[in-house]
Amino acid sequence: MLTYIKQLIKKPKETGTICASSPLLINSVLKNVNFSKDQFIIELWAWDWCFTKEIIKNMSANSQLIIFEINESYKKELEKIIGNDQRVKLIFDSAENMEKYCEWKQPNVIVSTVPLTMLDNKIVKNILLEVKKNLQIWWLFLQIQYSLIAKKLIETHLGEIKLWFELLNIPPSFIYIYEKPAE
Numbered sequence: 708m709l710t711y712i713k714q715l716i717k718k719p720k721e722t723g724t725i726c727a728s729s730p731l732l733i734n735s736v737l738k739n740v741n742f743s744k745d746q747f748i749i750e751l752w753a754w755d756w757c758f759t760k761e762i763i764k765n766m767s768a769n770s771q772l773i774i775f776e777i778n779e780s781y782k783k784e785l786e787k788i789i790g791n792d793q794r795v796k797l798i799f800d801s802a803e804n805m806e807k808y809c810e811w812k813q814p815n816v817i818v819s820t821v822p823l824t825m826l827d828n829k830i831v832k833n834i835l836l837e838v839k840k841n842l843q844i845w846w847l848f849l850q851i852q853y854s855l856i857a858k859k860l861i862e863t864h865l866g867e868i869k870l871w872f873e874l875l876n877i878p879p880s881f882i883y884i885y886e887k888p889a890e
Contacts, residue, residue: 740762748817763794817847832864836864870883
């Protein structure tokens with residue numbers, strides 16, 4: 708927890724919380740992903756690497772994961788978690804530049820812990836535009852937030868979302884779920 712507090716003090720807009728996500732929150736988010744199918748998954752803001760570990764552990768042999776993180780101080784830990792896994796690519800850049808790294812592929816799952824309410828509104832809008840622009844015909848967007856403040860902004864860019872509340876996390880968290888079925 709001390710690491711998170713230090714990072715929160717040094718770079719509050721890049722950290723967003725005081726401790727790692729609880730296993731219950733991780734499960735509540737990732738239960739929405741069908742890991743039995745090959746997926747192209749993007750993780751935005753892998754700062755606590757708890758989601759990263761579970762995604763890698765559960766994704767199929769032919770799935771791919773691109774991780775976007777902006778805080779270089781997490782590089783060593785993330786590289787240790789990834790190891791030599793060829794399914795995973797680590798990018799130290801803003802989620803605003805997602806399209807640049809997708810190599811003409813479109814993800815069908817995006818898992819995001821970006822602290823939307825702590826960032827400049829223009830950055831948030833750019834990230835949400837990238838999310839919408841880069842997802843396939845069928846796709847799933849999962850966003851973790853500690854309040855409902857970003858709900859209207861997400862719905863403005865993506866459409867109606869479902870909410871799930873996970874009380875057993877510090878702090879308790881909302882999971883915003885946007886699923887676009889195949890047309």
